[in-house]
Amino acid sequence: MGTMTSKRESGTVPNGIGRSVKRTEDARFLLGKGRYTDDLRIPGQAYIYVVRSPHAHANITSLDASEAKSASGVVDVLIGSDYLDDGLGTLPCIWQVRNKNGSVMAEPARYPVAVDRVRYVGDAVAVVIAETLDQAKDAADLIVVEYEPLAAVVAGPDAIMPQAPIVHNDAPGNLCFDWEIGNRAATEDAFSRAHHITRLDVINSRIVPNPMEPRSVVAIYDDIADEYTLHTSTQNPHLVRSLLCKSVLRIPEHKVRVVSADVGGGFGVKCHLYPEEVLLTWAARRCGRPVRWTADRSETFLSDAHARDHVTHGELALDSDGTFLGLRVSTVANLGAYLSTWSASIPTYASAPNLAGQYTTPAIYAEVKGVFTNTVPVDAYRGAGRPEANYIVERLIDAAAREMGLDRVEIRRRNLVPSAAMPYATPLGPVYDSGDFRKCLDMAAGNADYEGLAERKQDALRRGKLLGLGVSCYIEACGVSPSRANGISGGRIGGFEMAEIRFNPDGSATVFSGTHSHGQGHETVFAQIVTDKLGVPFESVMLVQGDTARIAFGHGTVGSRSAAVGGSAIVVAGERIVAKGKRIAAHIMEVDVEDVHFEDGEFRSRGTNKVMTIAEIAHAAYLPINYPLDQMDPGLDEICFYDPTNFTFPNGTQICELEIDPQTGHVELKRFVVADDFGRILNPMIVHGQVHGGIAQGVGQALLETVVYDADSGQLLTGSFMDYAMPRSCDLPSFEVSYHEDSPCTHNPLGVKGCGEAGTIGAATAVMNAVLDAMSSVGVDHMDMPASPSRVWRALRAATSKLPRPTASASATAGNGNQVGNAHGE
Amino acid sequence: MHMFEYLQPRTAIEAEALLLANEEARAISGGMSLLPAMKLRLAAPSHLIDLSGIEEMRGTSVDDNVLTIGAMTRHAEVARSSVVRQAIPGLAALASGIGDRQVRNRGTIGGSIANSDPAACYPASVLGLGATVMTPRRRIAADDFFVGVFETALEPGELVTHIAFPIPERSAYVKFQQPASRFALVGVLVSRSRDGTVRVAVTGASSHVFRVPSLEQALAAEFTPGAVENIAIDTEELNSDIHGDADYRAHLIPVLTARAVDLASKPDAVGKI
Structure with missing residues (x-):
């Protein structure tokens, strides 16, 4: 899929930098010979099945595992009281965010197995260890847990309502933190001088990352050497070791070896310390047996950290000519039931400092309330905070352009930070070392034939379709991170x-x-x-x-x-x-x-x-x-x-063109054009692959993916691929990817900026801006993700009278996207 | 998955006897619905009666303007069968759009209709083409076969062996996919027989596949997309879920019917989407 840029590869050394060297690792991956954690077979291994809470919020009034312990093949059953008896610790968050008043955030305890109360559907309540997985599951059915169900809250804004059920007694009002960044007074002053103010409420939907390989853990304890080996599908073995040893199990780090062999996709969801890693390490010593666990896909939905889930109000102040004067953003970030490893940092330091985007907006103020709910913990996912920042900024700009009658590309051009201004200090802290934003915008707009848009819209109307084009200019702080920057912002980890x-x-x-x-x-x-x-x-x-x-x-x-x-x-x-x-x-x-x-x-x-x-x-x-x-x-x-001296700032422009079938609400992507600045390119083929995959995940959020919880019961309604819609190849057009290498990173020896998240950061925004461009012609000016067929149809229905109909010459079946037609005629 | 006993009969009569002899036994054809249910521990049959060794339940033939398909015929076999493609090309095309390649290589037409999944494609073809479902005991008209959610007129131990499709003058199936499962959110099969009878069968929208008399009457009078465009569908019996409420499904039924009519009316439409 996709077209390679025709640009000549920059490298001169055979198999050196700049060459599209074929991937060494692909031989084993493509032949099914990758060595994943679940492939390990350890002599004497036992299987672990994690019993999970069926309630979103409940007190555990009793738990009787006696029958399960004597069931066939069962080695042991471990529960919360065993964990407390062993005097072990809780899972930490590695970022300590401070409140507006300078106090530190609430950090309620997160035990790897519930000790008295469950706080989301999927919260671990018992660990069954048996000779086979089936025996472990059979025994799990024999565990008798009595719950006293409590009222649950699943939406972030609901959690901070006065009468909301309290998730943690030591987090009053379900508030983890109430954080701010930027100059409030200067921003208010900018708004007071504004010619026009655009206001927008958006929801950045909750999604489940779903890497192809589910999480998998194998733990081994050597009682002679008193050493542990933990095989786990993690993106970050040293972090797992440090947190596991220091904060949770209190084992000297040299006694634990963490191995992460081949891992089938991470996207951020595997960069945390998870309860299962703690539970298996603990269980391996408790029962003296190597133990193994691999999530099935249902468990992935219930136990992998979810992502995004921001409810955001944004305001953009503009001068009469469309110059950005100020930006105000207020977000409620749903953190789920517990703080996950990085979670406090994602909606705050990973997101808000990026709100300047590619623009010269002089005054910016943002505030974020992180709140607890009875849902799966929320943490990093490809882009981690930066897609959320890009989404509100670029949606606001499109809304402002519509309201002021300005061209969307032109209003962006007017406000871009010029390349001559580099290095450029944004009002929120980041200092862009390099970048030619105008160049990427012009490349993308040219490649996408922005000038010919009106004509294509007319052509689509004749075919009964609504055509839209969406622009997203993204920039992201990457290359994480200068250790000092971590420390200043509350990080408990180097970079x-x-x-x-x-x-x-x-x-x-x-x-x-x-x-x-x-x-x-x-x-x-x-x-x-x-x-x-x-x-x-x-x-x-x-x-x-x-x-x-x-x-x-x-x-x-x-x-x-x-x-x-x-x-x-x-x-x-x-x-x-x-x-x-x-x-x-x-x-x-x-x-x-x-x-x-x-x-x-x-x-x-x-x-x-x-x-x-x-x-x-x-x-x-x-x-x-x-x-x-x-x-x-x-x-x-x-x-x-x-230790890097600064972040890197990959940037570029993504343009999506799509058509909506107003009769069904189905959105069909027609083109996806991007122009990127990743600094120097090490391997063009791999960069293209990264961009393609990243776009697919952004498109997934925009059109398909979304987590739905029942608001009353707190049950996860999208708990499998039957209801959670992943993007597939047939949902995507051939991507048109180009880049320039004229603005290399100035502070690292390779001049590289990074390309792993860029596709995702801009894509959801480009798609949604295109959806709204298509629908604005019939009077629909707002929609939240996902732009699924039924939601698009419902939004359009309010404007039924203006909907286009195909002209006589156009086929009723012209373009059918989601629809598959099979005919028989004679 | 729980333990079970595996049996492989050679005839349909033998299979029926095994099913009747073991109350918790289940017949397995392609296993595309039963196996996932077993893996999730939602089904725990004592015996699996594997129908794949029953030769009489395979294959396709045309006789006296009737296309007969053996119940154990895989979706992929129907999709590429020259017999089916010549007799009812829309049916071959329908089969080619079920699930994914792996599912089509395992799943069977008999298994699909006996399962009567509310969102499956094949039931729409059986009802929309006015087929007859054949078992070792009797012949069941399509109109009597599908009776509820995962429920058919089949009696305990009764197996579908063949499905007999009268060859229509023209027909087409249009599926609008549920975004996650890619099953039919709504699927419509329209057919017109040589004597002018029109049948419209809808899947995905209710507890089981059903016909829509108002659309059939309109199309019998005038077999054009325009004939059904403004016909409102009662929402009372229609499904609502996170992918679409009853209003949306009711809206889609005439829209997709019109598209199916359009597709069926095009002599060159076969094979095109």
Whole structure:
């Protein structure tokens, strides 16, 4: 699917940076030979089944597991009181957000298994350990839990109503935090001077990320060594280890090895410490058996962190010519029943600082209330806060353009930060280091034939269709993150990344990285970097990831950071290899180190014909006979902990064109055109893949996906793929992706900005702006996601009299998208 | 999944006897509905009576203007059968749109109609084409076959062996997909027989597939899309769920009927969507 840009690839080194090198990892993935956690078979393993609450909110008045414990094949049944008896801790949130008054947020306890009360459908109440999964499930049916049901609240705004049921007694009013950012007074002043104010209420719908591989955990306890091994499908093994050991089980970190082998998609949902990881580690020691658990898809819906779920009011103040004067945004963010690992940071620091967007808006103020509800905890998902920021800003701009009679592209052009203004400090803190926003907008508008839109709309009307085009200019703070920035904003985690390049005596190189590829292609791209920088053949570079026993440290893969931070760490480690190699070469060549230079994998001495390959240097370093042992250690193995000095700011413009069938409400995407600035491109093919997948997920939220809870019972109504609508290939057009490399990142050695989340960040907005563009011609000016057929039809029905009808010459079945027609005629 | 005993009879009579002998036994054909239910522990049959070894229940034939399809014929086989494509191409096309490729390679026409899923496609063809459902015991008219949610006129232990479709003058099926499951949110099959009788069968919209007399009468008078456009459908018996309420389904029925009529009226429409 999709078209590749015709731009010539920038790299010159075979298999080096800038080349569309085919992915090393694909051979095993495509042949079904990936090694996933669930593929592990450990001698003596037992199966775990997690018994989950059927109630959204209830007190547990009694729990009797005696019959289950004596059932066939059962090893043990563990419940909340066992956990308390063992004196273990609760799952932490790694961001401590402060309230407007400076006080810290509420952090109610999150036990991995309920101790007295359940707070969402899916909350764990018991752990059954048995010889087989079927035996564990049979025994689960024998556990008698008596619940005293309590009133439940599922919507964020409802949770802060005065009479709302209280989810946590130590979070009054269900408020986790009431946070603000920006200059309120300056913003109010800007609004007082405004020629026009656009006001908009939007809901950023709740979604379930649903990576293809469900979460899976295998825990092993070695009682001789008193050591644990935790295999888990995580994006971030070191984070899991740190939180598990320090905050929850209170085990020294060196006693726990966390391994995350092949992982089938993460999208942010696997970058948390989950209750099951705690429960299995605990159970492995309690019962002295390796234990395993893999979520079935129903459990994925009930136990993976959900995402988004913002209810937002936004206001944009404009001058008479459409210049943005000020922006005010107020959000209620539904955090679910408990704080998940990153959750407090997502609607706050991951979202609001991005509200400046690509624009020069001088005064911005935002406030966010994080609230508890009786729903699955909410946390990061591809884009994590930035799609929400993009959505309100770009929806407001379209609304303002409609209200003021201005062209949507023109009003954006007028307000873009000019490239000449870089570096540009936004009013909320981020400092954009580089970017040519106008260039991406013009590229996308040109490729999408924005000028020809009116004609296409007329053509669609003749066919009985409503055509719409939506624009979304996005920018995102990526390359997370400068550790200081984390600390200043309440982060309890660093943001650097670690890379180690270990040359072997034969000249091959093993790269250890603290990032984690769960589909991104690090094995390929990191090898490209090493090939490009050190001249080691591509095939002679191997990546090691996802194992705390083999990798010194890391912060995993989140926030489009792997290339920008992890890749930069590799570059710096490589520079240290070269520096040491030069000194070794100088000794052997008997020249001054200043006269040695390194290029294309060879150390050459100026003014002589002496040359040594990096493989020869590696050999010399491990067989140090003719070697400067008085000056340095043997070996060729360098490590770098790279802490970025700033975020990176990928940016671009996405344009979606679609047609609505007014008779059915079905939305059919016709074109999806994007122009991106990701800085330097390491592997164009992989970048395209990232953009395609990202768009698909944004389109999914805009048109299809949404979580529905029953407002009274708190039951999850969209608990399977029969009711939760995922995007499929047939829902998507061929993507038209282009990019420019003229604004590389200025503060990292690769000049890369990151591309993992960009597609998702802009796509939902582009689609919804297009839906509203299509419907505005018949008087519909608002709709929340998803723009599903029945919702679109209902919105249009209010304007029935204006609906187009196909002219006689146009077929009643022209274009049918969702509709499949099968005919028989003679 | 709970434990069960697996049996593989060679004839329909033998299969019926096994079903009657074991109260908790279930017949399995393609298993596309039963197996997921078993995996979710929503069904726990004591015995699975596998019908896949019964040769007499397979295959397609045309005789005296009637297309007969064996109950164990897979959707993919119907979709690509030259016999079906020549006799009732709209039926082959309907089969090609069921589920996904994997489902079509396993699922069977007999299993689908015996299951009577409210949103399945095949029931619309059986009712909309006025087919006859054949069992070892009797012949059941389509109008008498579907009686409720997952409920048919079949008696305990009674198996569908064949479905006999009278070949119409023209027919077409239009499915509007539920966004998540991609089953029919509403599916409409329209047919006109050689004697001018029109049948309109709707699936996905109610407890089970049903006919719409008002649409049939209008189309009998004038077989054009315009004939049904302004006919209102009573919402009382229609489903409401998170993907569409009864009003929406009622609206879609004449819209899709008109499209099916349009499709059926085009001699070159076969194979096109």
